[in-house]
Amino acid sequence: MPRKTMIEAIRDGLDVMMERDKRVVVYGEDVGYFGGVFRCTAGLQAKYGKERCFDAPINESGIVGTAIGMAAYGLRPCVEIQFADYMYPAYDQLTQEASRLRYRSAGDFTCPLVVRMPTGGGIFGGQTHSQSPEALFTHVAGLKVVVPSNPVDAKGLLIAAIEDPDPVIILEPKRLYNGPFDGHHDRPVTSWSKHELGEVPDGHYVVPLGKALIRRPGAAVTVLAYGTMVHVALAAAEETGIDAEVIDLRTLVPLDLDTIVESVKKTGRCVVIHEATMTSGYGAELVTLVQENCFYHLEAPVARVAGWDTPYPHAQEWDYFPGPARVGRALIETMEA
C-alpha cells in the first residue's frame, strides 16, 4: 500500500466522504481553487465542483456561522479554519451556537458540523501560527474535540467526525502533517513514507471517537498524550529507558477514561503532557480524573509537562516546546518519587 502524509490522508478522508455523501460540503479560506494553504483540500473543487468545495471570505465567524446554518438545514459541512490561532472570531458561533442547537431546541435542530484547524508549534510560526487552543473547546459543553497523531487516525477520525451527528472540532498538529516529529528539531526530518502509520487504508473506514490507543505498552508509568506529544513521549521513553505505557488519547471529548484508568492502576504512576500552556490546560482535567479514579493505586504525584504560560515565542521556539528532554526529566522524577 502506498504510504500517505497526514495531509494526503485528510484529503483522502474528505474525498471519500464527498464521494459517498452529497451533503458533505467543504470550504474555508483558500480552500477552493488552491486547495488550502496546507493543501488538505487540493483537487476537491476540480473533482466535486464549486458548489461543494469553495473559497470563503476571510471571516472565521462567518465560516462557522454559515456552516451551522447549513448543518441545521441538513448538509454536512466540513470547514477549515486556516490556523487554530484564527478561530477566535468563530468562538462565539462555536461555543454559544453550534454546541447548543440540539440541547436548546430539544432535538428540533441539530448541528452535524466538522471544523478542522491546524494546531501546535514547531514550524517557527510565532505567536499566531503555533497555538494549541484545545482546552478552550473541551471546556465547552456540547462540542467534541479530536486531535490525531498520524495519517491513519487522521483519516479515520475525520470520517467518524463527518458522520457524527454533533459538532466536532478537529485540531490537526501541523508539525505532523508531513512526518512524525518527536521534538528533536536538530535531527533530519522523517517522513510518513518511512512510518507504518503512513499506511492509510483506501476507501471508507472509521476510527471511532472516544477511543484511545496504547501506542507503547509498558509497566512503569503511564503517559497521557495527544497529537505531536505522542511522538515526543515515545522518544522520551526510548531515551530514558523507562518502560512507559504511552496512551494516545486521540479524542479529548468524549474521553476514553477506561483505558486511562486501567493503565494507571497497572503502572501506579502517571505523567500528563501537552504542548498547550499549563494553567487550566486539558492536562489539569486529566490529572484530576486520574486522581479521582486511581488515587489508591498511585505511588507518585501525577506530573504535568506543558508549554510555558506565555505566548508562543518565535526565536525561542525550542526553549518553549516541551520536547523529549523535559518529558524525559518528568518520567525520571516520577519514577524516583
Add this chain to the structure above:
Amino acid sequence: MANSAPLKFHVPEPEVRPGGTPDFSNVVIPEAGSVERPPVDAEPESIRKLAFSIIRVLNRDGEAVGPWAGSLTDEELTAGLRHMMTLRAFDARMQMAQRQGKTSFYMQHLGEEAVSTAFRKALAKGDMNFPTYRQAGLLIADGYPMVDMMNQIFSNERDPLRGRQLPVMYSSREHGFFTISGNLATQFVQAVGWAMASAISKDTRIAAAWIGDGSTAESDFHSALVFASTYKAPIILNVVNNQWAISTFQGIARGGSGTFAARGIGFGIPSLRVDGNDFLAVHAVAKWAAERARSNLGPTLIEYVTYRAGAHSTSDDPSAYRPKTESDAWPLGDPILRLKNHLILRGIWSDERHKQAEAEVMDSVIAAQKEAEGHGTLHSGGKPSVRDIFEGLYEEMPPHLRRQRQQAGV
C-alpha cells in the same frame, strides 16, 4: 408559489486562472486628473461617486495633472522615490536572506511601495498608524533605522521585540507604528479606539487604520466602520486592495458591492478610491483625509487600487492560482517607474541619477544587513535570551511564571 425553479449557488471566480491570458479589462481606469477634488467638508452624499472611480494624478506621459496634483515639493518627491527604492531593495535582500535560512519568513511589498511611503508623508509626528504586515514603508519613510527592522527580522540579540514576534511584525510607538498582530483585522477597530481617545482627550493627533482587501471581510472591519461613523472618529480607514488575499481574488471579499470603498457609503463615511501605484495621488488623497480628520470632520475611507506583484509571503507560490504574467498586465504600472518618469519630466531627475541612486540605496541596505547580521540571525550568532520568553508578559512577573522560568533553567 410562482417560481419553483431550483435555486442556484453562486461562487465568484476571477477572470483568469493559470494557463489563461491575464485580463484586466474589467478594471475601469479613468483618465488621470479627471476626478474632482471636493472640499474637505463636502457632504458624504454629494461625493458618493468617488467611491466608484479612481483618483489619479500621473498620466501616461508622466505629467502630474488635475485637481489632486501639486501636494508635494521637488524635494519631497525625490525623497519619496528614494523611500520606495529603499523599500524595494530592502525587500529583495530580506527575501533572499529568508531563502538563505537567516530567518523563517518574510513578506514583501513588490508593486505596492507607493501606498505606505506616500501615506506616511501626509501624517504628522504623533499620529498613529495601525498597520498590517505590508506597510513597512511607513517606517522607512519616517526614518526608522533599517538595522532595527532587520534585527527584528533575524530575531537576533538586538531584536527590539526580543525574538517574540514573527519577522516583519514590527512595533514603534516613536514612529507612529502600532505593534502588528498576526490576526487579521483586529487592529482596524483598535485604531478607531485610539482616534476616539484622542478626541476624548481634546488632543490634535489622528489615527490611521490599515487593512487588506481580503481582510475587509472580517467582522472587525465592519465594527470599525460603525464606531468611526457613530463617533466621527478622527481616523483614516485605509483599505489596500492589491487584488489578492493569498490565493483568493478580491471578488470573494468584495462580493456584490462593486468596490471596497463603497463599503463606507452605507455608514455615511466619505469614501474614495485612489490609484495606489501613483505616489502623488496617494499622498494627495491621504492629505485630504488627514485634514478632514484633524478638522473634526470625522473618518474617511480610502481604497488603494494596486496589485500584489510578488508572492503573498515566502511560504506562497502564486503560479498555482494566477497566471505568471498577470503582474505585467496590471494596468496601473510600477509605482517606482511612474514616479521616476515624472521626476525626469519635471527636470529634477535622470536615468543616470536613478542608476546611481539605485546603487546607493542597495549599498545602504547591504550595510544595514551586515550590521544586523553581526548581531546574529535566526539560527546562528547572537540570540535573544530564553528569559525573554517569560519576561514582559505582565509588568510584574507573577509567581507561577517565576517558577516556570526556574524550571526552564534561566
